Amino acid sequence: MSRFVRASKFRHVYGTGSKKETCFDNVKPSRSAWDTNLIKANPRYVACCWEASGGGAFLVVKHEDTGKLAAQPPLFQGHKAVVLDIDFHPFNDFIISSASEDTKVMIWNIPENLKEPVNEPVAVLGGHARKVGQVLFHPTADNTLASAAGDLSIKIWDITKGQEKVELLGNADLINSLTFNTNGNLIATASRDKKIRVFDVRSGKMTQDVNGHEGVKGSRIEWLKGTDRMATTGFSKTSDRQMYIWDLQNMSEAIVKENLDTSAGILMPFYDEDTKMLYLAGKGDGNVRYYEMVDEKPWQFLLSEYKSADPQRGMAFLPKRACNVTEVEVARAFKLHTSMIEPISFKVPRKTDVFQDDIFPDAVSGEASLTCDEFFAGKSADPKRVSLKNGYVPGTRKEVAFAAPSPMEETKKDLDNPKNEKELKEAWLKLKQENEDLRNKLSQRDVVIRQLELKLGQHQ
Numbered sequence: 001m002s003r004f005v006r007a008s009k010f011r012h013v014y015g016t017g018s019k020k021e022t023c024f025d026n027v028k029p030s031r032s033a034w035d036t037n038l039i040k041a042n043p044r045y046v047a048c049c050w051e052a053s054g055g056g057a058f059l060v061v062k063h064e065d066t067g068k069l070a071a072q073p074p075l076f077q078g079h080k081a082v083v084l085d086i087d088f089h090p091f092n093d094f095i096i097s098s099a100s101e102d103t104k105v106m107i108w109n110i111p112e113n114l115k116e117p118v119n120e121p122v123a124v125l126g127g128h129a130r131k132v133g134q135v136l137f138h139p140t141a142d143n144t145l146a147s148a149a150g151d152l153s154i155k156i157w158d159i160t161k162g163q164e165k166v167e168l169l170g171n172a173d174l175i176n177s178l179t180f181n182t183n184g185n186l187i188a189t190a191s192r193d194k195k196i197r198v199f200d201v202r203s204g205k206m207t208q209d210v211n212g213h214e215g216v217k218g219s220r221i222e223w224l225k226g227t228d229r230m231a232t233t234g235f236s237k238t239s240d241r242q243m244y245i246w247d248l249q250n251m252s253e254a255i256v257k258e259n260l261d262t263s264a265g266i267l268m269p270f271y272d273e274d275t276k277m278l279y280l281a282g283k284g285d286g287n288v289r290y291y292e293m294v295d296e297k298p299w300q301f302l303l304s305e306y307k308s309a310d311p312q313r314g315m316a317f318l319p320k321r322a323c324n325v326t327e328v329e330v331a332r333a334f335k336l337h338t339s340m341i342e343p344i345s346f347k348v349p350r351k352t353d354v355f356q357d358d359i360f361p362d363a364v365s366g367e368a369s370l371t372c373d374e375f376f377a378g379k380s381a382d383p384k385r386v387s388l389k390n391g392y393v394p395g396t397r398k399e400v401a402f403a404a405p406s407p408m409e410e411t412k413k414d415l416d417n418p419k420n421e422k423e424l425k426e427a428w429l430k431l432k433q434e435n436e437d438l439r440n441k442l443s444q445r446d447v448v449i450r451q452l453e454l455k456l457g458q459h460q
Contacts, residue, residue, distance in 0.1 A: 008292055009359060010277060010292055010303055010330070010348065011303060012304075017308060020340075021066065023066060024061060024065075024340060025068040025069065025339070026068045026069040026071070027336070027339055027340055028050055028051045029051060029314070030049040030050060030082060030083065030084075032049070034133060035176065036085040036133065036134065036314070037316060038313060039316045040096075041318050042089075042319060042322075043321065043366070045060050045088070046316070047086050049082075049085070052075065055077060055080050056082045056100045056101070056102065057075040057077035057079070058083045058086055060076060060110055074118070075117050075118075076098065076108050077118070079106065081102040082101045084099050084100060084101060084133050084134075085132075085133060085134050085135050089137055091368040091398075094109060096110060097159070099133060099134060099149075100131070103128045103131060103149070104132065105124075105126075105135055105157070106121035106123070107122050107124075107159050107402070108122065125147065125157050125159065127164050128151055129151040130149050130150030131150045132150075133148055133150065133175065134146075134147065134177070135147050138180060138372075138375070140369040140380075140382065141369070141374070142372060144156065144157070144158060144372045146180070149175075150174060152171045152174070153168065154167070154175070154199070155168075158373075162402070163403075168187070168201075170197060171189060172191070173191050174192040175189050175190075176190045176191060176192060177218075177219065178221070181228075182223070182382060184201060185201055186200060188223060189221065190212060190221040194211060194219070194234075196208070196210050196230075197209050197210075198248070198251075212232055212234060213232065213233075213234025213235055215234055215235025215242075219233060219234030220232065220234070221269075222271050224245075224293055225271060225273040228247060229245055229247055229255075230245070231243060232269075233268075234267075236259060239264070240260070240261070241259070241267055241282070242260065245293075245299050245300060255299055256298070263284070265282045265311075268280070268282075270315070270317045271293075272317075272331055274330075275292075275330050275359070277331070278292075278293055281312060281333070283311075284312075286308030286311050287307050288306040288315075288333070290303050306344065311337075312337065313337065316333065316334045317331060318333070319364065324345075324391075327345075328348045330346055330347065355388075360388045362385035362386060362388070363385060363388055364384070364385060365386035366386075367384045368384075369382065
């Protein structure tokens with residue numbers, strides 16, 4: 001009796017790790033307990049949240065600068081507390097954002113020759129009341145950034161003006177993960193209260209609020225771009241790792257509920273809309289499952305699994321436009337070890353020098369579809385796309401004009417500067433004396449009031 005085998009172009013996709021000399025060694029990733037991927041990649045750079053004392057820092061390194069890093073590599077180190085998350089600008093390879101426990105979001109310009117530490121961001125976005133746990137750039141609108149914080153709010157920013165465009169409220173507990181839909185009109189969140197919520201980005205209104213995974217451990221969410229479906233990863237009540245698929249048209253119940261295994265690590269989901277492949281990388285283990293998603297039941301098929309004995313602390317996937325199409329590379333991931341970053345290449349086994357247009361449709365380009373103002377004026381557009389036939393073409397540096405800091409920010413900056421220590425001490429002494437004088441006056445008035453009350457009592 002023969003068994004039916006489903007035909008798929010990606011059934012034999014396999015992952016290959018890298019030799020140590022082509023990895024980034026001597027890395028010191030952050031040991032913060034906050035759950036993010038800790039690592040991001042764009043076509044030029046790889047970035048990693050760094051373990052730093054006396055503040056927060058992150059590393060940015062070029063793809064070609066593999067090997068052992070210097071004992072003290074040049075870091076981006078303007079935050080006053082641990083950096084919790086980072087995200088590269090999708091339309092400018094030389095700009096990166098960072099989020100920190102110091103309640104600030106910072107925007108950084110990456111120098112062409114990164115030889116010295118970078119201490120001055122080009123913009124500081126202040127407005128959250130508690131630590132900022134996630135940052136995520138908008139998929140179509142230029143210079144538009146979302147940030148989620150411990151104050152349970154999501155803010156959407158115009159980073160060039162340093163302006164908050166809208167605030168999304170409705171989450172009742174810490175936000176574990178957030179994701180935009182294809183055109184960025186909607187944003188979905190997975191929270192610690194086991195809820196999945198969807199918001200309209202422009203109006204700020206919540207459009208969906210449903211129960212997600214029942215387990216107490218963290219959950220993640222990833223929009224299956226190009227569709228109205230989302231994938232979430234989390235845990236059951238008995239701590240089984242799970243994957244759910246949701247349909248935006250009917251969120252009352254997940255259309256797929258699958259228990260995967262009993263490992264303890266959170267599953268990090270990544271979706272490639274060109275190949276329709278969903279990758280699930282487990283924190284604390286060395287495995288990466290990958291599925292092919294389809295538009296009808298059963299909605300997903302397990303393709304295979306990349307296995308490694310070395311556990312991963314985080315993972316990031318390269319934008320598709322930067323993959324090596326001549327080697328039929330359909331995805332490239334950067335795996336964060338305890339002291340190393342390892343590239344992993346996922347390829348389709350085909351022996352040919354001809355461009356494989358059935359595997360490589362036009363990919364999302366590095367060009368914005370809208371400006372931030374156009375998006376918030378009501379315009380919508382899908383991401384612009386580019387052919388991969390000629391391989392990756394690096395973009396040129398784009399100069400971006402950022403608004404000058406507000407007078408209040410300048411004052412804070414001056415007060416934080418050690419050269420103003422003398423002025424700070426003098427101002428403190430003056431305020432202390434004024435406060436003491438005020439206390440004395442209040443005490444004297446209290447005495448007068450009591451004396452008047454006594455006299456009044458005697459007359460009565």
